[in-house]
Amino acid sequence: MPAIIAAAAVLILTLLPVAAPWLQFVLTLAIAKGFAALGVAVLLRAGLISIGHAMFFAASAYAVAFLARAGVNDLGLLLILSVLGGALVGAVAGSFLVRYRAIFFAMLNLAVSMVFYALCAKLYGVTGGTDGMPVPVPAVFGIALGEPAFKSVLFYLSLGLMVLVGLAVQRYLNSPLGHALSAVHTNEIRLEYLGIPVWAVLLIAYVISAALAGLGGAIAGFAIGRVVPDFAFWTASGHLVLIAVLGGIGGVPGAFIGALFLELLHSAAVTVTDSWNLIVGMTLIIVIMFMPQGVYGLFARKEATSL
Amino acid sequence: MTRPILEAKGLHVAFNGVKAADDVSIAIHDGEFLAIIGPNGSGKTTLLNICTGYIRPKSGSVQLDGHDITHLSPRAIARRGVARAFQIPQLFSAQRVIDNMMLALAATDGLWSAVQPLETARRRDEARALLDLVGLAGDADRISSTLPEGHRKLLDIAVALALKPRLLLLDEPTSGVSALERFPLMEALMSALRQRRITALFVEHDMDVVARYASRVLVWNAGNIMAEGRPDEVFSNAQVRQRVVGVA
Numbered sequence: 001m002p003a004i005i006a007a008a009a010v011l012i013l014t015l016l017p018v019a020a021p022w023l024q025f026v027l028t029l030a031i032a033k034g035f036a037a038l039g040v041a042v043l044l045r046a047g048l049i050s051i052g053h054a055m056f057f058a059a060s061a062y063a064v065a066f067l068a069r070a071g072v073n074d075l076g077l078l079l080i081l082s083v084l085g086g087a088l089v090g091a092v093a094g095s096f097l098v099r100y101r102a103i104f105f106a107m108l109n110l111a112v113s114m115v116f117y118a119l120c121a122k123l124y125g126v127t128g129g130t131d132g133m134p135v136p137v138p139a140v141f142g143i144a145l146g147e148p149a150f151k152s153v154l155f156y157l158s159l160g161l162m163v164l165v166g167l168a169v170q171r172y173l174n175s176p177l178g179h180a181l182s183a184v185h186t187n188e189i190r191l192e193y194l195g196i197p198v199w200a201v202l203l204i205a206y207v208i209s210a211a212l213a214g215l216g217g218a219i220a221g222f223a224i225g226r227v228v229p230d231f232a233f234w235t236a237s238g239h240l241v242l243i244a245v246l247g248g249i250g251g252v253p254g255a256f257i258g259a260l261f262l263e264l265l266h267s268a269a270v271t272v273t274d275s276w277n278l279i280v281g282m283t284l285i286i287v288i289m290f291m292p293q294g295v296y297g298l299f300a301r302k303e304a305t306s307l
Numbered sequence: 308m309t310r311p312i313l314e315a316k317g318l319h320v321a322f323n324g325v326k327a328a329d330d331v332s333i334a335i336h337d338g339e340f341l342a343i344i345g346p347n348g349s350g351k352t353t354l355l356n357i358c359t360g361y362i363r364p365k366s367g368s369v370q371l372d373g374h375d376i377t378h379l380s381p382r383a384i385a386r387r388g389v390a391r392a393f394q395i396p397q398l399f400s401a402q403r404v405i406d407n408m409m410l411a412l413a414a415t416d417g418l419w420s421a422v423q424p425l426e427t428a429r430r431r432d433e434a435r436a437l438l439d440l441v442g443l444a445g446d447a448d449r450i451s452s453t454l455p456e457g458h459r460k461l462l463d464i465a466v467a468l469a470l471k472p473r474l475l476l477l478d479e480p481t482s483g484v485s486a487l488e489r490f491p492l493m494e495a496l497m498s499a500l501r502q503r504r505i506t507a508l509f510v511e512h513d514m515d516v517v518a519r520y521a522s523r524v525l526v527w528n529a530g531n532i533m534a535e536g537r538p539d540e541v542f543s544n545a546q547v548r549q550r551v552v553g554v555a
């Protein structure tokens with residue numbers, strides 16, 4: 001049953017831009033943020049809140065820009081290399097961040113991401129400062145495309161990746177590693193006494209979450225055609241946490257549902273009002289108070305609670 | 308006599324001046340079912356904490372099979388075949404009972420090559436067999452936090468067994484377990500230990516359980532051993548009867 005709902009949802013997403021072309025950009029961006037929010041949601045499983053994941057989002061987007069500047073001009077190669085770049089930054093940052101918990105973890109992620117933001121903004125000669133860097137239209141399988149055609153390819157590729165990567169993450173969360181990750185949240189002592197290294201469980205999760213955020217950032221860079229330091233700003237990180245919470249930590253689809261919900265709400269809201277943040281705030285209050293499982297929780301089948 | 312599996316020598320630990328281990332030396336041999344009894348706060352749990360690397364003694368050493376493990380982490384010691392069930396159950400309380408079991412089974416299964424789901428048919432069967440053994444067969448799909456305290460203890464023991472240890476440390480396995488379930492649990496435990504050739508040390512407050520099952524008893528008092536021997540020897544010791552067993 002959930003599989004049918006998911007398939008129907010993907011089908012609707014496939015057809016939407018045909019009916020309303022302006023939606024294509026909004027949806028591509030929503031999926032991009034969905035990937036990054038999924039990264040945040042992975043760490044939420046372990047009870048860890050990162051307020052710094054926009055850093056990885058930006059790192060991969062910058063990686064695309066740098067690689068393009070260096071002459072790499074293939075969409076597939078750019079995506080793979082930039083995601084690996086994001087994962088590498090994640091491995092470096094994660095190797096010391098996963099020693100921390102709770103507020104210390106949240107704040108250190110924030111701090112590291114702000115250092116990254118400052119470097120992007122200040123190193124004018126390298127990163128173009130606050131002007132950022134252009135992300136040119138790459139070739140797809142050796143075929144040079146015009147911008148509109150590329151944006152369509154990008155959208156459908158993102159959609160396909162959403163399904164494939166979503167399934168892969170689902171599989172990871174169902175594996176012993178994924179269960180151990182949730183176990184970090186409930187009982188680290190027992191985990192150690194099982195002989196399972198908590199730091200390795202967390203580092204793997206951290207690298208995966210950074211790669212997911214990186215994938216989102218690379219897609220966003222292609223969709224927007226430019227990467228700027230604001231990609232890494234802390235409000236962007238906050239937004240990712242918001243989406244992850246909005247989607248609920250219950251399931252993988254939640255992150256994408258949350259992102260779509262927020263992006264669509266955003267595009268609807270800006271046409272009628274300028275108090276976007278007010279709407280976001282109110283939405284979050286409603287979700288946290290009335291739907292602790294997030295928007296996703298509305299659709300998920302309730303587990304029978306034992307008495 | 309053969310070399311002991313676990314040997315602790317001259318352990319000292321103090322918390323704020325209170326001596327929880329005051330020159331403690333013990334040895335556990337293959338096939339033993341060694342009981343530790345003693346009043347509250349006499350340092351029984353502290354001994355288990357030291358032997359599993361959870362706390363470091365101020366001085367003294369712990370050897371497993373002749374190798375020094377005094378400064379190893381609980382994880383490293385667990386990997387060497389020592390499992391522990393806790394006085395206060397340590398569970399993944401948000402997870403289902405069966406998931407607690409399967410994660411423990413996966414831990415000894417080469418977890419790191421695992422890209423297959425946690426729940427495999429083989430693991431599920433093995434988990435159910437162990438749950439059956441401790442009498443939790445009906446609770447497999449419950450969320451662990453919803454179990455009554457006694458059943459949480461049983462699950463904690465089953466999780467320790469799932470690690471297929473050579474040495475099992477049990478901290479008051481029958482406390483919180485109803486009087487009715489106590490002896491069935493001990494019978495099941497004893498047969499599992501014999502069948503799997505597991506050596507065990509258990510801290511216990513129920514003297515009937517100790518008298519019936521222990522192969523040897525250490526009597527703890529104020530951070531040290533005040534008496535030692537077979538159950539009948541120990542229980543006929545007047546000092547022990549007065550201080551620990553609580554009958555004059």
Ligand SMILES: Nc1ncnc2c1ncn2[C@@H]1O[C@H](COP(=O)(O)OP(=O)(O)OP(=O)(O)O)[C@@H](O)[C@H]1O
Nearest residue numbers: 322325327345346347348349350351352353354394
């Ligand atoms: N981490 C700790 N910090 C401070 N004091 C501790 C700590 N662990 C144990 N103690 C103290 O050390 C002494 C021995 O405690 P321990 O838990 O080993 O006793 P026990 O024999 O297991 O008692 P019980 O039968 O109540 O379980 C007690 O006085 C206790 O308060």
Ligand SMILES: [Mg+2]
Nearest residue numbers: 351352353394
């Ligand atoms: Mg104790």
